[in-house]
Amino acid sequence: MRIILHVWRQKNAQSPGKFERYERPEVSPDMxxxxxxxxxxxxxxxxNEQPVVFDHDCREGICGACGFVVNGIAHGPEDGTTVCQxxxxxxxxxxxxxxxxxxxxAFPLVRDLLVDRSALDRIIQAGGYITAPTxxxxxxxxxxxxxxxxxxxxxxxxxxxxxxxVAACPNASAMLFxxxxxxxxxxxxQGQPERLDRVxxxxxxxxxxxxxxxxxxxxCSAACPKSISMDSIARLxxxxxxxxxxxxxxxxSGQGSG
Amino acid sequence: MxxxxxxxxxxxxxxxxxxxxxxxxxxxxxxxxxxxxxxxLGRDQINAYAHFLHEKAGLLWxxxxxLLAAVGLxxxxxxxxxxxxxxxxxxxxxxxxxxxxxxxxxxxxxxxxLLAWFLLYHLAHFTWGNAxxxxxxxxxxxxxxxxFQHVPSSVFYIVCMVLLGLHLGHGGNALFFSLGLVHPKYxxxxxxxxxxxxxxxxIANISIPVAVLAGVLKI
Ligand code: HEM
Ligand code: FES
Numbered sequence: 001m002r003i004i005l006h007v008w009r010q011k012n013a014q015s016p017g018k019f020e021r022y023e024r025p026e027v028s029p030d031m032x033x034x035x036x037x038x039x040x041x042x043x044x045x046x047x048n049e050q051p052v053v054f055d056h057d058c059r060e061g062i063c064g065a066c067g068f069v070v071n072g073i074a075h076g077p078e079d080g081t082t083v084c085q086x087x088x089x090x091x092x093x094x095x096x097x098x099x100x101x102x103x104x105x106a107f108p109l110v111r112d113l114l115v116d117r118s119a120l121d122r123i124i125q126a127g128g129y130i131t132a133p134t135x136x137x138x139x140x141x142x143x144x145x146x147x148x149x150x151x152x153x154x155x156x157x158x159x160x161x162x163x164x165x166v167a168a169c170p171n172a173s174a175m176l177f178x179x180x181x182x183x184x185x186x187x188x189x190q191g192q193p194e195r196l197d198r199v200x201x202x203x204x205x206x207x208x209x210x211x212x213x214x215x216x217x218x219x220c221s222a223a224c225p226k227s228i229s230m231d232s233i234a235r236l237x238x239x240x241x242x243x244x245x246x247x248x249x250x251x252x253s254g255q256g257s258g
Numbered sequence: 259m260x261x262x263x264x265x266x267x268x269x270x271x272x273x274x275x276x277x278x279x280x281x282x283x284x285x286x287x288x289x290x291x292x293x294x295x296x297x298x299l300g301r302d303q304i305n306a307y308a309h310f311l312h313e314k315a316g317l318l319w320x321x322x323x324x325l326l327a328a329v330g331l332x333x334x335x336x337x338x339x340x341x342x343x344x345x346x347x348x349x350x351x352x353x354x355x356x357x358x359x360x361x362x363x364x365x366x367x368x369x370x371x372l373l374a375w376f377l378l379y380h381l382a383h384f385t386w387g388n389a390x391x392x393x394x395x396x397x398x399x400x401x402x403x404x405x406f407q408h409v410p411s412s413v414f415y416i417v418c419m420v421l422l423g424l425h426l427g428h429g430g431n432a433l434f435f436s437l438g439l440v441h442p443k444y445x446x447x448x449x450x451x452x453x454x455x456x457x458x459x460x461i462a463n464i465s466i467p468v469a470v471l472a473g474v475l476k477i
Contacts, residue, residue: 006353072351072354073355098353100351103347103349103350104346104347105348170364171347172347203270204264206269207267207269211346213273213343214270215363215366216363216432216436217359217363219359223357231440233435234436234439234440235440237438238438238439239438240274240438241438244264
């Protein structure tokens, strides 16, 4: 099949970018989207041109490295699918596809379709973990978790941190990403001790990194390759309210335990 | 920073404030609509209602000040968040696309700002009277009928009620998310009830200028 690509080419964050048109006359419908770009890049290198830079790693939809916008939709038109798992059979002969990088202030452009998503890592570093004693692993089923909580935690833990939620959000908000981690850990017993501190710290970092605020439009969840639910955002908000109005500050009596 | 300021400073805290003040506004417009409906019970009924409100001057002012504070906080947060959102995407998509976003959800700031403008006009029209062609203090029935006999005013009110419907259509449901009040057992009921209340407010309010223009309500 024939595909016409318009790929965003930009040398670095400082220089201006533009769409470059590439005709791909012989695309196999069995190729993944990234394989189609691999072949394009091979041709570009053979012609002594710079290949299109894009991020990728596992190519099986589980690592979160890949991601760009295809015709205005993060990860392209297939629901619940990363762009590495998107196949060309999803498109028609003669389709014109515009490829753009994730666009957000918090994701500075590196080159072409590659952006720097370390802002998401810093949100995780702020509280997206539990503080647990290390050592030998504890016995299975030592800590019981109710089935509905397990399922909710696992659904939220499916987040691969690709940043599609930020890219898809008209406000470039990272609420779905942040709330997925808050929901994942907040549904598990191990996550309870730090639950309210976590949400405060993660929200503060999210704001500091320059993401927008949430207007509950829902594009994030619709674009999410793991279909993380909007309910996680409600959960984050509820935990944030509790952290602010209910959580007791540390009060030291000064008497020690003597 | 004190914990209250920290809350206000965060985008999540501001959204909580928007949800609370928005919910107060939602409750107010429902009550206001119910008050308005008395125009169908005749001149005496609605004018008695207007007198009743004004007799309770103390209470009236408490409610007015609370509403003013709510609208003020709502608009202030909306504008601050708008600046944050705009700054968050300095380079726009050249080829934008949407998957499921409703027009109402994407236009909250526009419908909101138009509502603020409407609010001022509405006060000048029916409360202060300076934007009214034949204002008579405390003669609510007269003011409503003569006010809406002016076609451009009626059209403006109808358009603004549609905007209110869009704003509350999204906001009425969103506020439950902002407050963390989402539960699978109540999800559908909340959605249905907020939509129904929104439609009730919009349709009931629009019926008044329509009834005046149709000659059902007359001097
Ligand atoms: C007539 C009075 C108004 C009512 C009853 C009302 C109601 C609401 C409600 C219930 C929400 C949802 C809050 C949430 O998402 O949790 C909301 C959101 C919003 N309102 Fe209003 N509103 C009113 C006037 C205004 C005005 C005058 C503005 C002008 C700036 C405005 C701007 C907004 C914006 C921008 C949002 C979305 C905020 C966000 O999601 O970040 N509203 N409103
Ligand atoms: S490359 Fe790992 S998710 Fe796409």
